[in-house]
Amino acid sequence: MARYLLTRAWHSALTLVLASVVVFLGIRALPGDPALALAGEDRSPEALAAIRAEYGLDRPVLVQFGHYVERMVQGDFGTSIRTGIPVSDMLRTALPVTIELSVLAIVIAAALGVGAGVVAAVRRGRPAEWAANFLALVGLSVPHFWLGLLAILYLSVATGLFPASGFVPFFEDPVGNLHHIILPALILGTGLAAIIMRQTRSAMLDSLSADYVRTAKAKGLSPRAVIGRHALRNSLIVVVTIVGLQLGGLISGAVVTEQIFGLPGFGKMTIDAVFQRDYPVIQAVVLLTATAYIVINFLVDLVYSLIDPRIRVAGDAA
Amino acid sequence: MTVLTVPEAETNPSLTRRTRVFRRLRRNPLAVISFVVLAIAVAVALLAPWIAPHAVEDTDFGSIFSPPGTPGHLLGTDDLGRDVLSRIMYGARASLEVGLLAVLTALVIGVPLGLAAGYFRTLDAIIGRFTDLLLAFPFLILAVGLAAIRGASLGNAAVAIGIAQIPGVIRVIRSDTLRLKSLDFVAAAVVDGASDLWVLSRHILPNATSVILVQATVALPAAILGEAVLSFLGLGIQPPDPSLGTMLATAQQFAARAPWAATLPGLVIMILALTFNVFGDALRDALDPKGDR
Numbered sequence: 001m002a003r004y005l006l007t008r009a010w011h012s013a014l015t016l017v018l019a020s021v022v023v024f025l026g027i028r029a030l031p032g033d034p035a036l037a038l039a040g041e042d043r044s045p046e047a048l049a050a051i052r053a054e055y056g057l058d059r060p061v062l063v064q065f066g067h068y069v070e071r072m073v074q075g076d077f078g079t080s081i082r083t084g085i086p087v088s089d090m091l092r093t094a095l096p097v098t099i100e101l102s103v104l105a106i107v108i109a110a111a112l113g114v115g116a117g118v119v120a121a122v123r124r125g126r127p128a129e130w131a132a133n134f135l136a137l138v139g140l141s142v143p144h145f146w147l148g149l150l151a152i153l154y155l156s157v158a159t160g161l162f163p164a165s166g167f168v169p170f171f172e173d174p175v176g177n178l179h180h181i182i183l184p185a186l187i188l189g190t191g192l193a194a195i196i197m198r199q200t201r202s203a204m205l206d207s208l209s210a211d212y213v214r215t216a217k218a219k220g221l222s223p224r225a226v227i228g229r230h231a232l233r234n235s236l237i238v239v240v241t242i243v244g245l246q247l248g249g250l251i252s253g254a255v256v257t258e259q260i261f262g263l264p265g266f267g268k269m270t271i272d273a274v275f276q277r278d279y280p281v282i283q284a285v286v287l288l289t290a291t292a293y294i295v296i297n298f299l300v301d302l303v304y305s306l307i308d309p310r311i312r313v314a315g316d317a318a
Numbered sequence: 319m320t321v322l323t324v325p326e327a328e329t330n331p332s333l334t335r336r337t338r339v340f341r342r343l344r345r346n347p348l349a350v351i352s353f354v355v356l357a358i359a360v361a362v363a364l365l366a367p368w369i370a371p372h373a374v375e376d377t378d379f380g381s382i383f384s385p386p387g388t389p390g391h392l393l394g395t396d397d398l399g400r401d402v403l404s405r406i407m408y409g410a411r412a413s414l415e416v417g418l419l420a421v422l423t424a425l426v427i428g429v430p431l432g433l434a435a436g437y438f439r440t441l442d443a444i445i446g447r448f449t450d451l452l453l454a455f456p457f458l459i460l461a462v463g464l465a466a467i468r469g470a471s472l473g474n475a476a477v478a479i480g481i482a483q484i485p486g487v488i489r490v491i492r493s494d495t496l497r498l499k500s501l502d503f504v505a506a507a508v509v510d511g512a513s514d515l516w517v518l519s520r521h522i523l524p525n526a527t528s529v530i531l532v533q534a535t536v537a538l539p540a541a542i543l544g545e546a547v548l549s550f551l552g553l554g555i556q557p558p559d560p561s562l563g564t565m566l567a568t569a570q571q572f573a574a575r576a577p578w579a580a581t582l583p584g585l586v587i588m589i590l591a592l593t594f595n596v597f598g599d600a601l602r603d604a605l606d607p608k609g610d611r
Contacts, residue, residue, distance in 0.1 A: 011446075018447070141592035248457070293456070
């Protein structure tokens with residue numbers, strides 16, 4: 001187990017270093033002088049010289065890279081070209097929105113996906129299974145931003161049940177906050193729910209025909225106990241795995257969902273930055289996403305090896 | 319080196335297997351329906367310049383926001399009086415174009431890397447780290463980075479989606495290569511003195527085609543959805559070029575006045591993705607060797 005986790009930690013660290021190199025080189029691949037790109041409007045020679053000194057652009061590339069890593073590790077992502085606000089401050093207000101949205105989406109997806117998956121497996125060959133399978137296929141195939149548009153059009157605007165856009169911080173008004181975020185979270189969660197449902201269904205089908213479940217049934221345990229205690233426990237692993245694998249999709253989805261519902265999160269910040277050519281913000285966004293992906297997947301592996309002893313053994317053998 | 323010719327007895331079962339796969343597909347109503355829908359969609363997309371009732375850029379300010387069913391505009395018009403049906407046809411064409419381009423990018427890079435990772439133990443670790451690195455950049459973030467460096471365009475959207483799909487291709491091809499490598503006929507070829515390149519191209523790659531095919535049918539609907547998202551956000555196909563994603567972006571601003579313009583393009587994206595997914599599922603079931611018994 002220790003060896004498995006050490007290998008994973010080493011791989012994660014290596015990936016993190018490589019990702020930071022990619023982002024560093026990406027900024028240098030910008031057309032023209034990076035100092036010009038970073039300067040934004042103020043392109044006086046003094047301003048450019050100041051930026052070159054600040055970013056060390058007049059120094060050798062390796063020194064620049066060291067300097068860059070040092071700043072990033074300290075959480076110093078520079079200041080936004082457009083607003084003049086430090087990028088770290090922008091992140092401090094934007095990230096909680098996105099994290100809340102994503103966590104809520106995962107919870108909704110897990111509840112819907114596991115529920116539908118269990119029903120589909122238990123009611124095999126009946127209408128309930130077909131309905132669940134069909135819904136999962138639709139969930140995989142529907143463009144979620146379109147679902148968001150329809151929800152705003154036919155739910156928010158037409159009925160006034162949900163606000164069409166905007167956001168209230170949780171600590172100011174928890175009810176208003178949930179009211180604003182529940183619909184976006186539901187829509188962000190549908191794709192994930194579809195994937196979790198399909199995996200849960202096949203995992204359940206496997207375990208329902210497994211020897212230990214047959215034994216449990218033979219012992220006279222009620223179907224509810226068999227499904228609940230033995231088979232469902234495996235679906236916990238399914239959810240954890242899917243969340244790790246689908247994290248990239250979830251981040252991409254969050255960006256679009258925020259854009260549609262006007263939520264002032266990480267995604268909206270990202271899209272605004274692209275159209276304003278706000279390079280310090282873009283750099284921070286890309287690097288932070290990669291870091292979050294790597295760290296969370298490492299944590300997923302950690303949790304995984306705690307829930308499922310088989311993985312530890314297999315990892316040590318490799 | 320002696321050239322290893324595959325004896326007749328070995329090629330024949332694979333041929334009968336192919337007919338078996340076709341027969342199984344034909345007997346699955348979902349496979350047939352999805353195939354027919356896809357064939358129609360592809361035909362419409364290819365023939366759009368000839369069968370579209372109006373030119374894509376034809377504006378008619380006298381009849382903006384005509385509802386569906388208006389004579390001459392079966393699915394209505396948009397904010398500039400452009401024919402929605404014609405734009406959907408061209409938009410579907412762009413969706414398929416970006417989808418194919420993205421999947422092709424993913425396969426061209428992913429298949430050789432997956433073969434190498436599965437076949438050569440030494441390369442496996444390096445390609446594994448490369449895969450980890452790619453996974454750390456979600457497709458939307460990749461598209462954001464590419465748009466920042468090279469500007470937003472159809473090509474960059476396809477490249478971003480394709481790059482993001484490489485890890486999936488590598489993983490699937492790698493595990494299939496590992497499986498095939500352990501089989502007797504590969505061992506026989508190696509004993510016979512066949513070079514690694516020969517074994518990979520003549521024995522492993524042909525046997526991995528069904529896996530590649532299934533992976534492509536999984537990747538294509540994902541790529542179509544990806545293109546729609548990127549174009550919707552303004553990171554993909556640029557207006558006035560027709561795309562289902564940009565149609566929805568414009569329609570969003572006028573959604574209350576012209577709900578059909580915000581509904582129909584999304585429906586078409588969903589039908590495209592859904593039929594590809596259904597056909598992909600059917601194809602996977604038909605190719606599954608477990609079904610042979």
